[in-house]
Amino acid sequence: MLTLRRAEPRQSKKLSLTSLLTGLVTLVVLLTSSILLIGSYESKKQSLMETTLHLNYYNADRMTKTMDSLFQSMRSSLEYSAATLSDDDASTPEQVDDYLELMRNSSNYFNSIAVVDADGLLRNVVPASLGPVGDRITSKAGLEALAIKKPYISSPYMTSTTKRLIVFMSQPIFSNNGTYRGILSGTFYLQENNILSMIFGDNNVDDSGSYYYIVDSSGHLLYHPDKQLIGEDVSSNKVVQKLMKGESGEQQVRNTRSVEMLAGYSSVPANGWGIVVVSPLSVIHYQLMGHLRTILGYSLFPFIILLMGVILVACKLARPFVYLANLVSRMGKEKIVLPEAKPQWSREADLLTKAVLLAVTDIQKQTDQLTQEAATDALTGLKNRRSLEYTMSQWIASGQPFSLIVLDVDKFKLVNDTYGHLVGDEVLKHVAKVIVTSFRPDDVCHRYGGEEFIILMAHTRPEEAFTVAERVRRALEQSRGPIPTQVTISQGIAHYPIHALEREGLLEKADQALYLAKSRGRNRAMVADV
CATH class of the missing domain: 3.30.450.20 (PAS domain)
Known part of the structure; x- marks a missing residue:
């Protein structure tokens, strides 16, 4: 037979306080660092562009004077x-x-x-x-x-x-x-060794990729690193157009091949020619990446130290709250051993820790008391039926052999009818006291209900259980009870796993033996048949 169980709602994974604090501070540091890096990047970019433009103009002007x-x-x-x-x-x-x-x-x-x-x-x-x-x-x-x-x-x-x-x-x-x-x-x-190549060298201004070229008054290339371009008409270039007007200066420009360049240009008074010194914008980007790598290299170690410090502080700050959360989450699931309350470095955490520990102590005391009351018979102080069923289930599940004795007070209804229920309760208390003083230290007695009691005896054979039953019966027979007449008991004995393999069957076998004892005159113990 299949038993349908209601699916429990899936619990989403919660974020710990330590992770939250660490993440927030790390996020703040990263955002701040990013803002600083972006600001430094833009500032450095502007500075590099202005410097490159000025330098290119200076080189073009110097070469113009030479030409x-x-x-x-x-x-x-x-x-x-x-x-x-x-x-x-x-x-x-x-x-x-x-x-x-x-x-x-x-x-x-x-x-x-x-x-x-x-x-x-x-x-x-x-x-x-x-x-x-x-x-x-x-x-x-x-x-x-x-x-x-x-x-x-x-x-x-x-x-x-x-x-x-x-x-x-x-x-x-x-x-x-x-x-x-x-x-x-x-x-x-122009495309062979001439006075221009002798004076202006190999056409490289520096090692950054910058170079220069020379144009005539009509916008044709007279000199260029790529000799195949010499003689080409580049008059569509905005810088060349300004040179054709005799102007000098600096600006960012896109060349005829759509490459962004930083150009410094100057016209030659003697012949109307012009010299243009250019640097590709990609050089600026390369220098900026180097600048950012340098900043990151210098700031990475302090950032790691700062992050470790933040994690340590976050852990220390969150430790009492994490401890309290774990403590509260274990309540009701296991026995909690409360440590001695230690002072916390945070005033709020210290007050909260003391308050929670005090509350948990009170709750645990009340829980222990309720647990004890739930497993104890209020009249006799013995273990009750719920405790009996739990213990038997545990022993059977573990395969532990044991015997049980079912005791029933003889003619208890007559006692109630003759002396009243209050006196009957006193009789039950007397019987429970005699049983407790008569069985062995490891045996456990339970009030099963009404005038019935059950003794559980671990690792005990039926013949040993019979000896205990007889000792209890004689002790009660010889005791002086709360009523003038003698109080006696009848007992039935069963053994796991000899007589039955489950709890209900074992109790039934013991009851059968008990009824047999009553049918044979009461005040006796009987062992169940195999």
């Missing part, structure tokens, strides 16, 4: 050489070539130098491998320089013969009487 001086020197070199050539009419072509070669090698300003007459014929060129003398120049820059008869500098362009990307500079040549005789031109190759 301005360089082009003034290049222009002066062309002017001086043009003046020398205009005054020297007696020189042979070979002597002019030697002079141009000396000019090219001594200054390293130009990769090639040439003299072109007013009709556009190439009179002299070094190095000679560039083309035959006597050819007519066809480049747009060369023709434009001849036409304007003034100092000239071109935008980058690709030559038709050598396929080099070059910048072309020229100085007009006039005779002593002012006759226009042609131009002295110098070129430098």
Whole structure:
């Protein structure tokens, strides 16, 4: 047969006071630290961006001044050489070539130098491998320089013969009487070693990833770390647009490849070119991460010490309350041994501990008293029927052999009818007293109900129980009771597990033996049949 049990409601796991205090303080510390870190991050980010912008502008301005001086020197070199050539009419072509070669090698300003007459014929060129003398120049820059008869500098362009990307500079040549005789031109190759790469090095401003590039007055790249980009039109860049207007400054900008950059830029007065020094914004982020790692590295150990201190304080603060909570939760489930109340460091915890311990002591006393009363017969002071059933169930469950004696006062109804119920109660008390003084120390006597008593005897054989029953019977027979007539008892004896294997069957066997004793004349003990 299945027995349905009502499902008990699931109890959710409660948060302990220690965990709560520790969690709250830890949360406060973490939130405070996070706010400080965010504030430090934003402040450091702004500072790094401003510093990087200023530094890039400083580098661009410094390089601009260098380039301005360089082009003034290049222009002066062309002017001086043009003046020398205009005054020297007696020189042979070979002597002019030697002079141009000396000019090219001594200054390293130009990769090639040439003299072109007013009709556009190439009179002299070094190095000679560039083309035959006597050819007519066809480049747009060369023709434009001849036409304007003034100092000239071109935008980058690709030559038709050598396929080099070059910048072309020229100085007009006039005779002593002012006759226009042609131009002295110098070129430098943008994608090869030239005066710019010699002066400005490998294009790295520092080790952070910053670099610079140079643009001409029309927005074309003259110099860049990636040589494949030289000559490209970058006039759409906002910084380059400002350089084309002759402006200088610093700003955050997105380049033509949509990369955020911090740019410092400056224009070159001598030729209208511009220099831009840029640092990728990712460098700032990398430095910020390093800054945060440093802060965390310095603050981690103090944070751990603080957290350990908080946990210790929380544990100490919560200890009395945890103890009281555990103490109260055990009430009603087990026997509680109360320790001596110790003073607590917190006034509130000390008062609460003393109050709870006092209350628990009173409750435990009342509980013990109620438990004792619930298991005791009020009239005789013996164990009652509830206690009997509990003890028998425990012994049977553990397999412990025992005997029991069922005692019944003979003709007790006649006593009540003759002397009254009050006297009958006195008779029962007398019988209980004689039984207690007659059985062994380990035996337990219970009042089963009315005038019936049951003695439980652990580890006792039926014959030993019979001996005890006879001793009790004789003691009562020889005692002087509260009534004039003699008080006697009849007894039935049964044994577990000889006579029965369960409580009800064992009591029934003992009752059968008791009825047999009464039927045979009372005042005797009988052992149940197997």
